[in-house]
Amino acid sequence: MALLDQLNPAQRQAAEAVEGPVLVFAGAGSGKTRALTYRIAHMVCECGIAAKNILAVTFTNKAANEMRQRIRSLVGDGGRGLWAGTFHSMCARMLRADGEAIGIAENYVIYDDGDQLSLIKQSMSVLDIDSKQYKPADVLYSISAAKNELVGPQQYRHASKGPFDDVVRRTYSLYQQKLRENNALDFDDLLMRTVQLLRERPEVLEKYQDVFHYILVDEYQDINGAQYEFVKLLAARRRNICVVGDDDQSIYGWRGANVGIILDFEKDYPDARVVKLEQNYRSTQKILECAYAVISQNSTRAEKRLWTENRPGDNLTQYQAVSAEEEAEWVVGVIDAQVRGKLAQPGDYAVLYRANAMSRVFEEAFMRARLPYELVGGVKYYERAVIKDFLAYLRVIHNPADSVSLQRIINTPARGIGDKTLAVINRIAHLNSCSPYEALRYVANFEDLQKRAREAVGDFHVVMEQLGEKAQTLPLTELCRAVAEDSGYLRALEQSGSAEDARKAEDLKEFVSLAQRFEEREEEPTLQSFLEFIALVSDLDQAEDLGSKVCLMTMHAAKGLEFPIVFMVGMEEGIFPHQRSMGDEYQIEEERRLCYVGITRAQSQLYLTHAHRRTIYGEPRVQTPSRFLADLPDELVDRQVDLSKVLTSSVLGDDDEVTEERYGEKRIDLTDILSRIRRNTDTAKTRTVERIEQEAEEAQRDRTAKERDQQSQRDRRKQRAERPQSAAPVAVAGIAFKAGDRVSHPKFGIGVVVAVSGSSDDLQLKVAFPNSGVKDLAAAFAPLERA
């Protein structure tokens, strides 16, 4: 049993409970993936279970790949045949194989959000619904929510029947019909229709039940109704179902995830074994304590508490900036100082924000400081217009019934086929009850149209027909090249002369080489498998050179990741928690979970910042610190609240913030803030000299150790989490300085303390000044003041 000896007792329990229903609560940083992979390895190597009888379902391709890889490295070829995939890819596969039984053609295409929206708009306009009064996006959202709960168009009845529900119901029916006509499924259909298949075709269900003897579901807190039913059906016979998740990290409720499902697991399976992974290997004690202080405010959660054998660590730092710009400057200043002082590398940092819109001011600050950064998320590769255009060509070739794609490309590049011509095409399609693509061939005889338009359509049709022929014979890459050439799209981009189009042309060429790589790698590189891959695998080209740069991302995007040093920025009411969540306690709880996720990303240091004034949608506003900041225990946070900022703007402004600053729901007046600040300074001062010296020395030792350390970057990160170099506070003339502090010097101006060394009598500070560079200063003599 040497295999499982490498797990802690709780992890081991999770791995050993092979038979029957198992619920694993896996807290942040508790070694969940480790427990899971060892569990599977144990099943294969020690229980004699064939890998091909195990199904591991995840939400992301990344998670699925990671699982596959780690299993392989544990058990080698024994792991061959393991079913590891996302819900959507498993469903797509099942529908491809058996969908015909419920009327799904084998060459169906998968519609993404954009495609869905255009089909919704199309449907609404047919139904003569005013898209100003009812926003298509809202309607789509409701339809999606219905599908996630397995409510079909017929059953769609809302409890509160209003005009909006009526609109949704009517649109829903037509939308589904249009999907059928286009031989398309949207993301939600993949799940809903698979459940339909399994419910209506017992022989199909049995077939899969006979394959998947053991089922494992990751991130179970994020599951929606359809996914729940899918898993439940597959597991019904053998009941070997192991689900893993953390209700405290459920942050996708707005996308249909239902935390209640994980909390109800024991109701579904009363004999379930429940394992809690509560030992955290990631963060310092203080970080975990703060995380708990926040999350424990939530009322609906399974009680559990992370603990760690890691060191207590540094206090958290809270910083109040004057403005969004100064907030970014401060964050970048701290990072820059620490990096220059060799306390950390850019890849050790993450800047986390609530919404992508906040990335910009940080990008600008990082650019000015010439610090390498990486924007994670944002506009995705496959969502770029060029790529979508090109894909639309491929999709029409594969499935001519796809009218959404046809509409996208029929005048891309511009060939003089506008709305009017398109309307004619649609009318012909309607009259002949054929698809718009088939209608193309009749346009030539349609006298209503100008000769020019008819010829343009004819030419386009010929090109597409020829490409369709080529698709039968040419391998994928060649086909892609032919499409790029014959469509005239590449030429149009190259000839346009604009820099933007030149970049698009490059993107397009890059996409062709991506197809080539797919062709070389895949066993069956058909057009169909390629399109499916693109639709379901969005994150193939991520995570390579990440690691040497500061990561900028949303807190959602950070889930599952860890960083030695984390900045959570924009900690203000209305931003975090977000304005649109503030009305509803349930949504506030999700925001709080998001805050918990953010905090638990940090291994050794955590900074929380908020701006006193911020321009939102072009309107300058005075901001209130986030209620989540008030949840943090005072003794664990050094709050750098600059009273002069508050006072200045309060005196200048005439709003009701004049005498009070709000900390969440607690209203406190300025004298209270003053006393808080004093208290915090005192805490810093009362640290014994020995203690401080010890920390400073430790930091120094770590630094020298690091020089020798030849481990890979990854290992280094880990180590830092366990024994991070501390920015040790040092008491000088009654003032505690630590790395990251802002100081002011009469000659050099404002700077940031980068490193501290020496004994209490002879303290040496390294201070980075933006204009004068890094200076070595003796704390006892240099005329330094806190800035």
Added chain:
DNA sequence: GGTTATGGATTTTTT
């Protein structure tokens, strides 16, 4: 049929 003005809204986004 393509180009510029106006109005409106504006989170998060594993698939």
Added chain:
DNA sequence: ATCCATAACC
């Protein structure tokens, strides 16, 4: 502020 969509233009 800025992006997007529709509308009124050329």
